[in-house]
Amino acid sequence: MRFLLDVEQREFARSLDAMLSAADTPAVARAWAAGDHAPGRAVWGRLADAGVFALAVPEEYEGAGLLPVEVAVAFVELGRHAVPGPVVETVAAGALLARLAELGEAAPAKRLLAPLATGETLATLALPEGGPFALDADVATVRLTATDGELRLAAGHARVERSLDPVRRLARLGPGELLASGPSVAGASRCAADWAALATAAQALGAGLALLDRTVAYVKQRTQFGTPIGGFQAVKHRLADVLTGLEFARPLLYGAALTLRTADIAAAKAAAGEAAYAAARAALQLHGAIGYTAENDLSLWLTKARALRTAWGSPAECRRLVLAGGFGGD
Amino acid sequence: MDLDFTAGEEEFRRRARDWLAGHVPARPLPSLETRQGFAAHRAWEGELAADRWSVVSWPEEYGGQGVDIVKWLVFEEEYFAAGGPGRVSQNGINLLAPTLFDFGTAEQRARVLPPMASGEVIWAQAWSEPDSGSDLASLRSAARRTEGGWLISGQKTWSSRAAFADRAFGLFRSEPVVDSAKPHRGLTYLMFPLDADGVTVRPIGRLDGKPAFAELFLDDVFVPDEDVIGEPGQGWRIAMSTTGDERGLTLRSPGRFVAAAERLTRQWRTHGDPADTALRDRVADAVIGARAYQLFTWANASRFAAGETIGAESSLNKVFWSEYDIALHETALDLLGAEGELADGGEWAEGYVFSLAGPIYAGTNEIQRDIIAERLLGLPKGRR
Numbered sequence: 001m002r003f004l005l006d007v008e009q010r011e012f013a014r015s016l017d018a019m020l021s022a023a024d025t026p027a028v029a030r031a032w033a034a035g036d037h038a039p040g041r042a043v044w045g046r047l048a049d050a051g052v053f054a055l056a057v058p059e060e061y062e063g064a065g066l067l068p069v070e071v072a073v074a075f076v077e078l079g080r081h082a083v084p085g086p087v088v089e090t091v092a093a094g095a096l097l098a099r100l101a102e103l104g105e106a107a108p109a110k111r112l113l114a115p116l117a118t119g120e121t122l123a124t125l126a127l128p129e130g131g132p133f134a135l136d137a138d139v140a141t142v143r144l145t146a147t148d149g150e151l152r153l154a155a156g157h158a159r160v161e162r163s164l165d166p167v168r169r170l171a172r173l174g175p176g177e178l179l180a181s182g183p184s185v186a187g188a189s190r191c192a193a194d195w196a197a198l199a200t201a202a203q204a205l206g207a208g209l210a211l212l213d214r215t216v217a218y219v220k221q222r223t224q225f226g227t228p229i230g231g232f233q234a235v236k237h238r239l240a241d242v243l244t245g246l247e248f249a250r251p252l253l254y255g256a257a258l259t260l261r262t263a264d265i266a267a268a269k270a271a272a273g274e275a276a277y278a279a280a281r282a283a284l285q286l287h288g289a290i291g292y293t294a295e296n297d298l299s300l301w302l303t304k305a306r307a308l309r310t311a312w313g314s315p316a317e318c319r320r321l322v323l324a325g326g327f328g329g330d
Numbered sequence: 331m332d333l334d335f336t337a338g339e340e341e342f343r344r345r346a347r348d349w350l351a352g353h354v355p356a357r358p359l360p361s362l363e364t365r366q367g368f369a370a371h372r373a374w375e376g377e378l379a380a381d382r383w384s385v386v387s388w389p390e391e392y393g394g395q396g397v398d399i400v401k402w403l404v405f406e407e408e409y410f411a412a413g414g415p416g417r418v419s420q421n422g423i424n425l426l427a428p429t430l431f432d433f434g435t436a437e438q439r440a441r442v443l444p445p446m447a448s449g450e451v452i453w454a455q456a457w458s459e460p461d462s463g464s465d466l467a468s469l470r471s472a473a474r475r476t477e478g479g480w481l482i483s484g485q486k487t488w489s490s491r492a493a494f495a496d497r498a499f500g501l502f503r504s505e506p507v508v509d510s511a512k513p514h515r516g517l518t519y520l521m522f523p524l525d526a527d528g529v530t531v532r533p534i535g536r537l538d539g540k541p542a543f544a545e546l547f548l549d550d551v552f553v554p555d556e557d558v559i560g561e562p563g564q565g566w567r568i569a570m571s572t573t574g575d576e577r578g579l580t581l582r583s584p585g586r587f588v589a590a591a592e593r594l595t596r597q598w599r600t601h602g603d604p605a606d607t608a609l610r611d612r613v614a615d616a617v618i619g620a621r622a623y624q625l626f627t628w629a630n631a632s633r634f635a636a637g638e639t640i641g642a643e644s645s646l647n648k649v650f651w652s653e654y655d656i657a658l659h660e661t662a663l664d665l666l667g668a669e670g671e672l673a674d675g676g677e678w679a680e681g682y683v684f685s686l687a688g689p690i691y692a693g694t695n696e697i698q699r700d701i702i703a704e705r706l707l708g709l710p711k712g713r714r
Binding site: 001002003004005006009069212216219220227228230231232233235236237239240241243244247248249250251252254255258259264267270271315316318319320322323 | 331332333334335336339400595598607610611613614615617618619621622623625626628629631632633635636643646649650696698699700702703704706707708709710711712713714
């Protein structure tokens with residue numbers, strides 16, 4: 001029993017944090033929202049160099065093997081820095097292809113997987129478990145759909161719709177080439193949805209931590225009635241509750257990464273989604289009107305916390321899965 | 331990073347499980363907040379102690395098994411999974427014993443701990459006073475120097491278990507307040523018998539009328555020097571130093587909530603209305619919360635085992651479990667429907683009444699949130 005990140009995992013988080021801090025990700029996210037993907041692609045390349053997209057890909061496909069704890073570590077940092085793009089979807093697409101290969105359908109993995117792991121290709125996917133939309137379908141070149149036991153490579157997508165999070169761009173996928181069919185597709189789809197939910201939970205936790213950090217800094221310097229508002233008990237207690245929510249979501253995230261049970265991942269997703277959303281509500285309230293502006297970078301995380309609550313598992317669906325799976329080991 | 335137990339830990343788990351299977355009473359004991367139930371729970375402490383299961387983490391010389399915090403958590407999981415009775419000795423074991431291990435003398439440990447482990451002596455805490463609750467350092471009960479010891483006088487209140495307990499421990503002012511900004515100075519940590527001359531115990535009925543706590547009126551009660559813990563005048567530091575470390579982990583073990591959430595889940599599956607998704611979500615939240623608390627505790631235990639100290643994080647713990655406990659019981663009572671109103675209707679009703687006190691005792695949740703905000707988030711100190 002050593003339920004702590006090891007030295008390498010903590011160093012991995014620190015190095016991603018340093019790299020993303022230097023990359024001015026708020027500006028990158030704003031450019032992405034405006035349709036300029038070049039800065040986002042540059043960050044993508046650096047994330048690939050750091051190995052982020054290889055973390056759910058077996059070694060035979062140029063991956064690092066399946067490393068769910070490292071996925072969680074990385075996506076907390078991606079959430080903390082509001083990194084745009086189909087990051088979750090690319091990792092989940094990799095997991096889907098890898099699982100399909102494990103179930104005996106190796107051809108799609110052989111054809112598509114390695115460029116995902118190395119960061120050359122961006123992927124997106126729409127699965128029954130995750131709802132009708134694929135994220136950033138106009139940027140991703142590998143677009144997977146799995147419905148009715150058929151895995152398809154979509155040739156195109158419908159109109160891109162705006163999300164409440166301006167950085168997220170949603171579209172339904174069109175028809176396309178059949179890659180695989182049969183029961184293995186459903187199994188691979190469930191597996192991919194789990195990885196997507198795990199990464200989304202981590203991203204939400206990171207967004208919540210960023211919201212808390214920025215709000216703590218703000219209430220320390222914002223003065224009213226002649227004193228920093230962070231000294232008022234109403235403010236302190238609200239932020240104490242935010243920290244409590246986030247700190248109890250964190251072990252659920254890493255526990256789920258270790259077991260990879262659907263119920264544990266759903267628990268982590270529900271808790272991280274709620275904690276991040278509570279952080280967003282508190283952050284907005286405690287910033288006051290300045291927090292309600294699109295101009296303030298806080299808006300990047302405020303809107304993301306809302307979107308991530310329902311992405312890859314709504315609160316109700318997560319809770320249903322928790323009760324379906326029950327407690328403890330299999 | 332892992333959640334795996336060693337072969338030794340698994341063996342310990344099996345041993346605990348086997349013992350509990352053979353000893354936990356088949357029918358629940360009467361409420362420990364009644365005279366009859368208190369006696370039954372005291373006897374149960376003796377049964378635990380006879381086979382060294384009452385204080386597994388203590389050194390063997392005091393009646394324990396000398397196990398580390400991981401095995402203690404394993405024992406607690408098994409204890410609550412087996413439906414073990416409430417622990418009437420918990421004030422002594424969780425609050426006084428850690429202080430004696432850190433600040434007591436060898437003589438005090440040898441004299442106080444074995445009868446605590448066996449249930450022969452049950453301890454009550456005597457912190458709060460009528461005018462000193464969250465602002466504990468303002469307390470006024472006094473200790474006056476006398477030949478060979480101290481004479482204590484004043485009034486303590488909300489003293490859990492004191493209605494039936496044997497001895498109590500608490501803080502007393504042994505030096506007058508010199509600097510009103512530093513009321514924490516000049517307090518002394520003392521132990522005293524509840525049947526001594528000059529002690530009057532007036533039981534207080536809690537919300538359901540059971541005498542779960544009491545007022546203590548103290549009139550020149552003699553306390554010998556051997557019952558002072560640490561240096562006179564240093565009581566505040568001594569009392570507070572053990573609030574932050576492992577005690578933050580051990581006040582409420584996750585095993586209790588894991589077992590309760592599993593029980594609730596079983597009841598949901600047999601009695602729940604599948605169409606009632608609102609209640610279903612609350613049952614799921616009970617499962618999620620128990621798992622979160624369990625994993626949070628494992629993480630802190632791992633930090634502790636790695637030599638790190640657990641400080642103000644224990645305030646996160648306290649806020650979380652105390653609010654979780656209420657939500658858990660509210661959910662269970664709502665699931666029971668009209669039968670949830672019955673005071674003697676089963677395991678949840680008394681637990682519900684007990685849970686309501688959680689955000690108030692052991693440092694109110696308002697004080698805990700101040701600690702979280704100031705020490706973990708670095709926000710400025712302000713008026714309370």
